[in-house]
Amino acid sequence: MKVIKARARRAFSPTKIPRARWVINQYIGCQHACRYCYAKFMCKWYDYGKWGSWVIVRENIPDLVRSKYVAGKVYMSSVSDPYQPIEEKFELTKKILENMNKGIKVSILTKSDLVLRDVELFKRFRNIEVGLTVNGFKESVKNDFEPYSPSIDRRIDALKRLCESGIKNYAFISPIIPKLTDVEKIISDTRDFVAYHFFEFLNFRAAGAEFRRLLRDKYWEAYEVMSNEAKFKRYVKDMIEVIRKSRIKIGGICLHDPKFIILK
Numbered sequence: 001m002k003v004i005k006a007r008a009r010r011a012f013s014p015t016k017i018p019r020a021r022w023v024i025n026q027y028i029g030c031q032h033a034c035r036y037c038y039a040k041f042m043c044k045w046y047d048y049g050k051w052g053s054w055v056i057v058r059e060n061i062p063d064l065v066r067s068k069y070v071a072g073k074v075y076m077s078s079v080s081d082p083y084q085p086i087e088e089k090f091e092l093t094k095k096i097l098e099n100m101n102k103g104i105k106v107s108i109l110t111k112s113d114l115v116l117r118d119v120e121l122f123k124r125f126r127n128i129e130v131g132l133t134v135n136g137f138k139e140s141v142k143n144d145f146e147p148y149s150p151s152i153d154r155r156i157d158a159l160k161r162l163c164e165s166g167i168k169n170y171a172f173i174s175p176i177i178p179k180l181t182d183v184e185k186i187i188s189d190t191r192d193f194v195a196y197h198f199f200e201f202l203n204f205r206a207a208g209a210e211f212r213r214l215l216r217d218k219y220w221e222a223y224e225v226m227s228n229e230a231k232f233k234r235y236v237k238d239m240i241e242v243i244r245k246s247r248i249k250i251g252g253i254c255l256h257d258p259k260f261i262i263l264k
């Protein structure tokens, strides 16, 4: 893992991420190295190698948030996981939360149960929510798609423990991929202890050609639906029906680019 130490000019950057006004990226790059990661485009700007093999550590961000206030929700993070393994060593996420004005609205999303380390810090904020990504991929699929992130069971357990600690939590069901994501089961496994569910269908375009090839070559049934507009529309309709019938609180349902990409 290549670690590049850097300094940032500012901590809070404006963002177009739905429901957020600002984003903090204390790390750029992610050790979880998910094959479908939408942040892979960062490799165009940073020539350090394959996505997942490097992380830029912006060491001064904890100092930059000190005594600043921003109105509107701050999202953490958009080009990394704030609780990827390197956080255990550098603790930038923890230091940012320690230094940040506790009146700022914060939304955190991670795939790691390392997030539980900071529960006492979360309690000091007036408005904070912590989400864990849950996609229910069975082990062989997870090994292909996101081999370095903690297991789905650990993430579900983290959601339960956040709830028990009184922290507002949410399950981020993503990416939803036909034949591979059992939405109904995820809802049933998590509904008793999450404040709400947010659903995101795979962004076939942003997932990149390499991931599309992986789907085509190894998960043909999923690829067939993702690459066929009529089949995908029917799938989405069915899933939305499943979601609505479950009578859970829905934070949102995200569908991406309506154009369909078919590998030649």
Ligand code: SF4
Pocket: 030, 031, 032, 033, 034, 036, 037, 038, 039, 078, 079, 080, 081, 111, 146, 149
């Ligand atoms: S955890 Fe998130 S940011 Fe990290 S590689 Fe996976 S999808 Fe990308």
